[in-house]
Amino acid sequence: MTTLYLALAAGAVVGIALGGLGGGGSILAVPALIYLLDFTPVAATTASLIIVAATTATSLYTHARDGNVRWRTGLLFAAAGIVPALLGGALAGRLPEALLTAAFSVIALTAGLRMLRSRRADNDQDRPIRPAHAAGEGASLGAITGFLGVGGGFLAVPALVSVLGLKMKAAVGTSLLVITITSLAALTARTSTADGLRWEVIAPFTGAAILGAWDGKRLASKISGTTLQRTFAIVLIAVAAVMLTDAFI
Numbered sequence: 001m002t003t004l005y006l007a008l009a010a011g012a013v014v015g016i017a018l019g020g021l022g023g024g025g026s027i028l029a030v031p032a033l034i035y036l037l038d039f040t041p042v043a044a045t046t047a048s049l050i051i052v053a054a055t056t057a058t059s060l061y062t063h064a065r066d067g068n069v070r071w072r073t074g075l076l077f078a079a080a081g082i083v084p085a086l087l088g089g090a091l092a093g094r095l096p097e098a099l100l101t102a103a104f105s106v107i108a109l110t111a112g113l114r115m116l117r118s119r120r121a122d123n124d125q126d127r128p129i130r131p132a133h134a135a136g137e138g139a140s141l142g143a144i145t146g147f148l149g150v151g152g153g154f155l156a157v158p159a160l161v162s163v164l165g166l167k168m169k170a171a172v173g174t175s176l177l178v179i180t181i182t183s184l185a186a187l188t189a190r191t192s193t194a195d196g197l198r199w200e201v202i203a204p205f206t207g208a209a210i211l212g213a214w215d216g217k218r219l220a221s222k223i224s225g226t227t228l229q230r231t232f233a234i235v236l237i238a239v240a241a242v243m244l245t246d247a248f249i
Contacts, residue, residue: 029047055212069177073174078138080138116234142186156175
């Protein structure tokens with residue numbers, strides 16, 4: 001019963017982050033699965049992709065309904081990341097668990113620091129999209145998604161705003177499209193690691209994340225985006241410190 005409560009609580013936090021920030025929650029899913037729910041690093045990254053794909057696909061619907069998804073940009077961004085996601089997913093299952101944990105913690109730390117420094121200011125309007133920039137950013141995101149089992153919204157949202165010139169609301173909605181596609185691509189390369197997954201944990205975790213994403217979207221309209229972003233950034237940095245310590249001790 002304790003495991004069920006932990007899965008529900010962790011899923012709710014992940015969903016709130018994904019729904020409110022368009023990213024950040026997925027990078028919390030892996031450490032929650034490892035340290036709270038006793039998954040191995042490889043199983044946790046695979047389970048995270050399942051959770052993230054289901055949650056972002058659901059949240060994508062609400063953002064699309066509000067007109068906050070730039071489909072052409074998102075599809076171009078995601079298409080460039082499909083092959084890197086497949087390669088990263090295939091490579092992840094062949095690496096030592098300590099190395100995978102260390103790599104994940106470094107990315108989490110980088111993401112936390114990046115979120116802590118960045119501002120969530122809206123642009124007046126979307127700028128013209130540069131296909132080469134979209135493809136380059138998408139390929140990088142896909143590789144990280146496949147390798148570490150995270151959706152990558154913490155990287156996609158800043159890139160969509162600063163590099164591709166989308167407004168923040170559009171960047172959050174479009175990032176969900178990108179995350180859904182790259183997560184599904186990465187999962188196809190991880191079919192060999194799906195055996196033995198604890199679905200009795202993944203199912204409630206995913207259900208709570210989906211519900212949390214709806215709450216996150218509403219929360220983002222009531223609480224300062226900067227406050228929400230900084231809170232998750234601090235949590236990410238703390239999680240990264242714990243995982244780095246665990247990887248080398």
